[in-house]
Structures are given as C-alpha cells and as structure tokens.
Amino acid sequence: MLDVQKIRKDFPILNRKVNGKPLIYFDNAATSQTPQQVIDVIVDYYSNYNANIHRGVHALSQEATDAYEQARHKIQKHFNAKHPHEIIYTSGTTDSINLVASGFSTLLKKGDEVIVSALEHHSNIVPWQMLCERSGASLKVLPMNNDGELVISELDTLLTENTKLVFVNHISNALGTINPIETIIEKAHAVGAAVLVDGAQSCPHIKPDVQALDVDFYVCSAHKICGPTGVGMLYGKEEWLKKLPPYQGGGEMIAEVSFEKTTYADLPHKFEAGTPNICGGIAFGAALDYMNAIGFDAIAAYENELLEYATEKLLQIEGLKIYGTAENKTSVISFNIGNIHPYDIGTILDKMGIAVRTGHHCAQPIMDFFKIPGTIRASFMFYNTKEEIDTFISGLKKAVMMLS
C-alpha cells in the first residue's frame, strides 16, 4: 500500500497554485514531476563536485566520474542488463531511437523490410522513415483495432525473411495500451529480426527485465520517471552495440586519433561523444532509487486503482468517448466530449489549476485512425489522488456547461 500523502510531501511543485487554485497535475505522460530527493542530488552536484568526467586527475573530476558511472550501474541493475556497457547514456528516448536508426543505415539495403506499429509516437516513426529513405528498405505497419490494441495476428503475414527490425512501444502515450511485446519479440526473433522497444511510457509504471524479455534494444527518458529532462538511455545487447557504427564523432568516443585514421573507444564510450549531461545521468540514477524505494508493484497497483476510478467517473459524463479501451492499459485516459474541441476544455481546466494535455500527442496516425484531430489526455502517476480526480471531473462538467 502506498502512503500517498507522505509521497506527495516529496514533490514541492504539488504545493503550488496555478491561477489561484491548487495545482492538479494530470500531464504525467508528457513529463513527470521531480521529488526533493532528486532535486537535492542536482543541487549537490552543482554545489560540490561539478567537473568534467573521465579525463581529469583532480578530485572533483574523479568524484563526478564515479557518481556518473555508479548511476550507469544503477540503470543496468534496474533494467537487469547483463553488462554496464550495454547502457548508453543519451539525451532521451528520441535520441536513443535516432542512434539506433542511424547505425542501421549501414546495415540495411534495398529489399530489406522494417515493421512499425500503428500505435507509435512520432519519435518511433520518423527516424525509421528517414532510415528507409537512406537505405532503400521498406516500412510496413502493424495495424491496430478500434480498442487501440495491436492486431498481433497480422504479424505472421508481415514478418518475412527480409524483415530486419521491428519497433514498437511498450505502452502507447496517446491511448495507454500495454502492448504484448513478449509475443512481438518472440515472433520477430523467429525470422531473425531485431526488436527495439520504446519504453518512454512503460518505465514510469513497469520495471522491465531486458534479459528476460530478450529484447535487442530498449529506450527511455529520465524525465518520465521523476528524473530531469535532457537525459535518457539506450539499452542494447552487447552484440548489437558492437555491430553498430558510432553515432556521433568527437571527444570521449575515440581510442586514437590521427589525420590518417581514428579508432573508436570500447562500449559504452563509442556512442557517447562529447561532454555528456553529467548531472542528468547522476540524477537519473537517483530517480530510479526513489521509484524503487516505493516499489513498482505498489506503484502499478495504485495507478490501476486511479485508472479504474477515473474511467468510471468519466463515463458518467454525457457524450464522453474514451479512445483506447484495451483491457491491458495503464493510467492514461484519452477522450473527447461531444463535438467540443479538446483545446477549449484544456484551456478552461487550466484556469482551474488542472493540467491536462490536448492535441494529437505526437501520434497523428492514431488520431487519423479514429478520424479526430486530437483528444484530451489525463495521465496519472502514483502521487495523484482520487480527490484530485473528483475535482477534475467537476471541473470538466463545468467546462462542458460553459461550452455547450
């Protein structure tokens, strides 16, 4: 059982008012809030041991290097990667996907095929389209049904001996659907294709075990998991990371440089050119410590309760339609009310101090599927409460009255 009132005290931002009203933050799928424990780690870094890493002989540089590498070990442990060098620091999910897509452009050729799911964020579509343009490979789409679930049976016809890669999110940011990635990985591997799982939305709710999943690449952003923006990670199986060429050239990623020839550093540094987000990496580790201390089973159970409670209350509002009615979903609810534009409702809710997201959620193909321009999306984390949901529901009812 979570002690939500105790947890809420960890988040200073939850004390603030917006437009004179206590903040109700239901935009967690866009970015999560940061607990004091993580803020303290950031302040400590800049107050006490801010220095560049890996190169310095002086004390500050050693301390920063140790903390940054310890955080990599925490991330490795959290995701149960076999080796710490299978964890590559990136600037976030988008950067991680671009790293892999850029690497694959040297491995793919005309006639090769890649498969994307219909439920993806633009970050997990556009880099692959760019990859296909560069390499001549073709892109196929695994379709979804009206509940916002992937039609997994279609995979059997889409996967061929030419399929080299399948990319899919673990959880959809627009609808909250939890995808059966275990089945997708198994089927893709049966034809020799690699799988990249976008974990941007799963990592706040689930603790993935990359070895048990046997996934080839798994990516996420720290800011969705109570960490800072501008840092994330790519997990890649050692054999794949060795096969992929470096992403960017620069300092840190080399073994030897001369004007005739440069050799590259070993993993993970081969993919980490330039001065990284040192403080961000350390804070990413602290955020995982924070979430693990609460426990992912307790987090998931409580968020499910919030999801069920909010879904039931929302469906009592006349004309309200929820998009994404999969049985297996997380605490994200996308909806519209009658013909009211989502933006109008979002603006009125903001006046009441309630933060939701409106629009296409960087998932235009999903909106096209439902033939809508966008939705209102409320997404909950473990620090939200049923009381907040009650205030949100009465705010929504007021907004509907004002707009009808």
Ligand code: PMP
């Ligand atoms: N994929 C999914 C499913 C997401 O929800 C997001 C963030 N909205 C991203 C990718 C991109 O993450 P970032 O902007 O942190 O790179």
